[in-house]
Amino acid sequence: MADKLPAAIELLWAGPGDPEPRQGLSVSRIVRTAVELADAGGLEAVSMAKIADRLGFTAMSLYRHVPGKDEVLLLMLDRVAAVPPELDDPGDDWRLGLERWCRAQWTMLRAHSWIPHLPITGPPITPNQLAWTDRALRTLRGTGLTEADKAGVVLLVAGHLLTAARMSAELGTAASSESVAAHSALLGELVDARRFPALRTAIEAGAFDYPESTAEPDREFGYAFGLDRILDGVAALIEKRATAGADR
Numbered sequence: 001m002a003d004k005l006p007a008a009i010e011l012l013w014a015g016p017g018d019p020e021p022r023q024g025l026s027v028s029r030i031v032r033t034a035v036e037l038a039d040a041g042g043l044e045a046v047s048m049a050k051i052a053d054r055l056g057f058t059a060m061s062l063y064r065h066v067p068g069k070d071e072v073l074l075l076m077l078d079r080v081a082a083v084p085p086e087l088d089d090p091g092d093d094w095r096l097g098l099e100r101w102c103r104a105q106w107t108m109l110r111a112h113s114w115i116p117h118l119p120i121t122g123p124p125i126t127p128n129q130l131a132w133t134d135r136a137l138r139t140l141r142g143t144g145l146t147e148a149d150k151a152g153v154v155l156l157v158a159g160h161l162l163t164a165a166r167m168s169a170e171l172g173t174a175a176s177s178e179s180v181a182a183h184s185a186l187l188g189e190l191v192d193a194r195r196f197p198a199l200r201t202a203i204e205a206g207a208f209d210y211p212e213s214t215a216e217p218d219r220e221f222g223y224a225f226g227l228d229r230i231l232d233g234v235a236a237l238i239e240k241r242a243t244a245g246a247d248r
Contacts, residue, residue, distance in 0.1 A: 097139030
């Protein structure tokens with residue numbers, strides 16, 4: 001282990017420590033409380049003072065267990081990011097495997113909508129982050145892609161999911177059927193065919209409305225369309241690599 005790992009990373013990779021005390025403070029109790037605050041009120045609800053107040057201690061007492069809020073945020077992410085056991089077996093179809101991986105990621109991101117708002121301070125490095133990366137890479141075994149290709153695919157897919165999850169969380173009720181219908185009606189009033197011909201054509205075709213068959217729970221900003229286009233591109237890359245290999 002490197003000598004100068006960030007403090008939170010050292011905590012995560014050190015393995016299980018002493019059993020959590022029934023009373024008093026511990027890293028586990030601090031992080032669990034921080035997750036509860038974030039799940040209820042977003043990242044803005046998380047501060048050392050608020051965590052301490054919830055636990056019945058002073059903010060200064062927390063610093064005997066964790067260096068600061070940045071480290072708490074990293075510990076929070078690892079706590080909620082356990083990989084589901086069903087992803088241990090990637091299956092034989094790379095596309096189905098990545099789609100299953102994405103569904104599990106999406107479930108986690110929607111359950112903890114604060115995750116996409118976490119500051120990005122570097123590449124994945126916590127145990128659970130690396131486990132997610134490992135499972136995604138496993139789905140691409142046997143595709144003929146280089147290891148660099150595989151890593152690029154995983155980064156692209158993960159980035160798409162984070163962006164979609166953030167959009168979904170920020171849109172909230174704006175993605176409801178009523179809000180979308182109101183927005184579509186407003187566009188219909190504002191957009192004229194001479195000034196915005198392509199946009200007018202899209203509006204009249206219902207491009208900004210939900211299909212009538214869409215169930216209300218599914219009327220939200222999702223990731224499926226973008227993911228399908230990304231995976232189509234991955235399929236093309238796999239074919240390209242195979243063709244190049246056959247020509248050698």
